Amino acid sequence: MFSPFNLLSSRAHKTVTWGIQFNSVNDQRYFTINQQGQVYISVPLYWDDSNKTPYTFTVTATNNDGSGKSGSISCTVNVNRNLFPPHFSQPVYTVNISSLNSVPVVVNAGVSASDQDTFARYQVLMYEIINDGVYSQLFSIENTTGLLRLIQPIDERTECTYKVSNSSLS
Structure with missing residues (x-):
């Protein structure tokens, strides 16, 4: 588990919606994101027999205050098999x-x-x-x-x- 936006306060988490976009549709089964913006590995990455590495996805935080403001960060996960x-x-x-x-x-x-x-x-x-x-x-x-x-x-x-x-x- 890691959070690319770990500097946000717990109060800010209540006004933000978190999303994750994958570069490959096949990667969706490996990662999830919770309401605090923490990304989790859903299944062991060594199960991926395609030998794909790295995994790349984008995490987006969107303000729920109606302003439409958002921020995103690109995340890369390298796997040692x-x-x-x-x-x-x-x-x-x-x-x-x-x-x-x-x-x-x-x-x-x-x-x-x-x-x-x-x-x-x-x-x-x-x-x-x-x-x-x-x-x-x-x-x-x-x-x-x-x-x-x-x-x-x-x-x-x-x-x-x-x-x-x-x-x-x-």
Whole structure:
């Protein structure tokens, strides 16, 4: 719910008639306006399978004092239809690398994720290493491909296993 005319006093609401005009007749089922000029979303916008965004409509306030004076404002509603989180293809990725490698070197871990959202713009994934102290200093991940790189030399005498946590965002 929002009111484009929220500065009006409650007294003024009694002398004003509110209306809403839609740019598309199909949008009428999604929005309503009450006697105080508050616009409500009638049904969840993600139900709209036409993938329409944004929704645009005009709210008009008309004086009931006989003067015929009115004011209007254009409203735009953008909908984020990103319904599903990304899912990694494996719960754990394991790879062996030599401490003799020169850096930087690509670590072929095969990190990949997918997204169930049906709209292409919400299937774009971004990868990142979760800041976990020392390990995030040793490794980097390419944010669009998930390609993992060793960026600092490792010393097998001090540690033989490194656990790098990463996430994917859509």
